[in-house]
Amino acid sequence: MRVGILDSGLGGLTLLAEALNTLPHCDYYYYADTDHVPYGIRSENEVREFTLGAAEFLAEHGVQALVVACNTATGAAIGALRRRFAFPVLGMEPAVKPAVTAQKNGRILVTATPLTLRLEKYHNLVASLHAEDVVDELPLPELVSYAEQGIFGDRVLPYLRAAGAALDLTRYATVVLGCTHFPFYRAQFRALMPAAALIDGNGGTVRHLADTLAQSGRRAAGAGTVRFFCSGREEDTEYQRRLKRALAWQIHTICSTL
Ligand code: DGL
Numbered sequence: 001m002r003v004g005i006l007d008s009g010l011g012g013l014t015l016l017a018e019a020l021n022t023l024p025h026c027d028y029y030y031y032a033d034t035d036h037v038p039y040g041i042r043s044e045n046e047v048r049e050f051t052l053g054a055a056e057f058l059a060e061h062g063v064q065a066l067v068v069a070c071n072t073a074t075g076a077a078i079g080a081l082r083r084r085f086a087f088p089v090l091g092m093e094p095a096v097k098p099a100v101t102a103q104k105n106g107r108i109l110v111t112a113t114p115l116t117l118r119l120e121k122y123h124n125l126v127a128s129l130h131a132e133d134v135v136d137e138l139p140l141p142e143l144v145s146y147a148e149q150g151i152f153g154d155r156v157l158p159y160l161r162a163a164g165a166a167l168d169l170t171r172y173a174t175v176v177l178g179c180t181h182f183p184f185y186r187a188q189f190r191a192l193m194p195a196a197a198l199i200d201g202n203g204g205t206v207r208h209l210a211d212t213l214a215q216s217g218r219r220a221a222g223a224g225t226v227r228f229f230c231s232g233r234e235e236d237t238e239y240q241r242r243l244k245r246a247l248a249w250q251i252h253t254i255c256s257t258l
Contacts, residue, residue, distance in 0.1 A: 230243075
């Protein structure tokens with residue numbers, strides 16, 4: 001079973017680490033669209049075209065299922081992807097639904113890219129949950145840039161503080177990490193909002209992948225390998241090495257919470 005995982009950059013690794021934990025025998029083709037990252041400050045049309053191009057590459061390489069491990073690309077392209085490809089295509093959306101279900105009282109802060117928060121798909125999601133009155137949004141485009149530059153840890157705290165300065169961060173009971181780059185900064189979100197629950201969509205999406213493979217009769221069998229492609233190129237580069245280090249870090253993080 002060959003599964004494609006697609007993101008603009010290294011954010012999708014936070015999902016891939018969970019997938020390796022839950023479905024360790026699949027073979028994963030990880031596509032980082034490094035020629036076009038970041039997606040979140042681009043137009044919907046641009047992101048749709050880039051995403052379709054990346055998915056085309058993965059289809060040509062024989063993936064039998066595709067996870068769009070990017071909330072922004074999902075918002076812009078999921079319909080077009082499902083129309084074009086016959087294999088299952090799973091997307092991600094900010095985990096507002098589990099946040100609303102888990103949180104009976106208290107406000108929810110949804111963090112994501114500017115494009116995700118602008119798209120109709122996101123606003124329809126919040127409206128369908130009747131959550132307009134309990135949800136606030138905070139776009140955090142620089143967090144994507146920090147991750148892409150390999151800047152992790154407390155060096156992002158001044159940015160997070162400044163970005164959230166107009167909101168009283170202490171009043172949120174839940175923070176939705178609605179961009180796959182953001183789980184790299186869980187510790188920093190927690191430092192600023194120690195009482196808030198942090199929710200991301202990775203676990204739910206991987207469970208959905210496992211169910212989809214089971215229902216389609218596809219066996220999650222393979223050699224458990226991972227191949228990395230940077231906008232279609234597989235050669236050994238500094239970015240490739242960064243992808244591998246970041247994946248190892250995420251796997252370590254998951255293992256230490258088991
Ligand atoms: N990781 C992506 C997401 O989940 C977007 C990052 C970007 O702006 O490229 O939305």
